[in-house]
Amino acid sequence: MARNAHPEATRRRILEAAQRLFAERGYANTTIQDILDELGDLSKGAIYHHFSNKEAILEALTEDDWNAHWKMANEMLDRTDITGLEKLRELIRASTTDDAHLATNRESAQFLEDPTTLAHNLEWWQTTIAEWIERIIRQGVEDGSITTEYPHEAAVLFSLLLNYWVGDAPSADQVEPRLRCVATMLAALGLPVLDEEMIRLTIHGVGEINRPRFEQHG
Amino acid sequence: MARNAHPEATRRRILEAAQRLFAERGYANTTIQDILDELGDLSKGAIYHHFSNKEAILEALTEDDWNAHWKMANEMLDRTDITGLEKLRELIRASTTDDAHLATNRESAQFLEDPTTLAHNLEWWQTTIAEWIERIIRQGVEDGSITTEYPHEAAVLFSLLLNYWVGDAPSADQVEPRLRCVATMLAALGLPVLDEEMIRLTIHGVGEINRPRFEQHG
Numbered sequence: 001m002a003r004n005a006h007p008e009a010t011r012r013r014i015l016e017a018a019q020r021l022f023a024e025r026g027y028a029n030t031t032i033q034d035i036l037d038e039l040g041d042l043s044k045g046a047i048y049h050h051f052s053n054k055e056a057i058l059e060a061l062t063e064d065d066w067n068a069h070w071k072m073a074n075e076m077l078d079r080t081d082i083t084g085l086e087k088l089r090e091l092i093r094a095s096t097t098d099d100a101h102l103a104t105n106r107e108s109a110q111f112l113e114d115p116t117t118l119a120h121n122l123e124w125w126q127t128t129i130a131e132w133i134e135r136i137i138r139q140g141v142e143d144g145s146i147t148t149e150y151p152h153e154a155a156v157l158f159s160l161l162l163n164y165w166v167g168d169a170p171s172a173d174q175v176e177p178r179l180r181c182v183a184t185m186l187a188a189l190g191l192p193v194l195d196e197e198m199i200r201l202t203i204h205g206v207g208e209i210n211r212p213r214f215e216q217h218g
Numbered sequence: 219m220a221r222n223a224h225p226e227a228t229r230r231r232i233l234e235a236a237q238r239l240f241a242e243r244g245y246a247n248t249t250i251q252d253i254l255d256e257l258g259d260l261s262k263g264a265i266y267h268h269f270s271n272k273e274a275i276l277e278a279l280t281e282d283d284w285n286a287h288w289k290m291a292n293e294m295l296d297r298t299d300i301t302g303l304e305k306l307r308e309l310i311r312a313s314t315t316d317d318a319h320l321a322t323n324r325e326s327a328q329f330l331e332d333p334t335t336l337a338h339n340l341e342w343w344q345t346t347i348a349e350w351i352e353r354i355i356r357q358g359v360e361d362g363s364i365t366t367e368y369p370h371e372a373a374v375l376f377s378l379l380l381n382y383w384v385g386d387a388p389s390a391d392q393v394e395p396r397l398r399c400v401a402t403m404l405a406a407l408g409l410p411v412l413d414e415e416m417i418r419l420t421i422h423g424v425g426e427i428n429r430p431r432f433e434q435h436g
Contacts, residue, residue: 150399165378
């Protein structure tokens with residue numbers, strides 16, 4: 001069965017085609033047939049061999065994206081050439097400038113309207129993500145770049161406020177004032193991580209992720 | 219039909235008996251039969267004439283509580299004898315010391331584990347509640363007791379952080395550090411509302427509302 005000699009390569013091709021189409025026309029406007037047409041040489045059966053439906057494709061994209069980010073984050077944890085504060089800024093740089101990451105988040109962000117997905121994400125931002133940030137903050141406290149008395153709380157707030165309150169802002173014009181508030185508040189806690197560059201990058205990243213919603217709402 | 223001559227009085231008696239039992243043994247451990255036994259002279263039919271089930275009783279208690287609070291809040295808006303900042307503190311005082319309010323919230327807080335209820339509350343805290351707080355903050359900016367450049371954002375953060383992040387803290391020992399962070403952060407935004415008295419009162423209120431959950435989790 002020559003066609004299935006490289007199942008991992010086929011899976012990868014399906015994901016890449018789907019990501020291209022999702023980015024171009026949005027998840028809702030893309031069908032499995034569109035993905036087949038984009039690939040040209042694959043049967044419907046071959047797609048369904050890898051993914052049971054369109055949602056499973058988006059889930060795989062989200063998981064691959066998260067694994068890549070998680071790998072980058074863990075390598076960052078081991079670096080000794082930059083401070084803890086700079087590591088957090090590197091994380092923001094990576095999250096707000098990587099086009100594939102922004103495209104994947106643009107599609108998955110739409111599911112935050114579903115209460116179960118929102119509750120799951122709120123939990124994830126305040127535990128898994130915040131735990132990683134707390135480790136970096138503790139490195140920053142050690143190296144003197146961060147001075148907070150509340151490394152745990154600052155980590156949860158950093159993650160919750162940026163991912164939920166800023167990231168899920170109701171309209172584009174609310175992103176910058178929210179970010180400036182978070183910058184001031186985190187600095188007051190001893191975590192002066194959001195400088196002008198970070199604010200600018202985050203406005204860009206949040207705008208890219210929420211483009212369909214922001215355009216729709218005005 | 220003498221029994222139904224005062225339907226509003228009967229409704230009120232049912233709610234008061236239910237509230238007493240919910241406070242004593244918890245919502246989950248109270249049955250409609252317990253409420254009947256507590257009242258002594260009412261038929262099952264008479265209860266079901268007013269409330270289709272136990273949930274409807276809790277909903278009515280929550281709504282009555284909210285109406286009373288909303289009335290108090292709107293009267294506060296019209297007061298001219300205290301500053302905007304003091305009005306926010308009066309609101310915290312009322313919310314954290316009124317035993318009936320705390321008991322009602324203790325029962326309804328348990329439903330925040332349900333994603334749909336959580337999503338509904340998140341929306342409500344950031345719109346209806348925050349809009350009222352924003353009006354008070356703008357009064358405070360006018361009278362000089364509050365200096366924030368971000369009245370809208372400060373209002374949403376005040377409501378979201380206190381109601382959700384502090385109010386829904388995972389364990390009792392996380393309430394005070396979270397509150398101290400919120401106090402520092404809001405002060406940095408020009409809203410120095412959480413002084414030591416407010417912190418003490420809020421620790422009490424959050425502890426009362428979450429008593430079943432906090433005891434269960436250690």
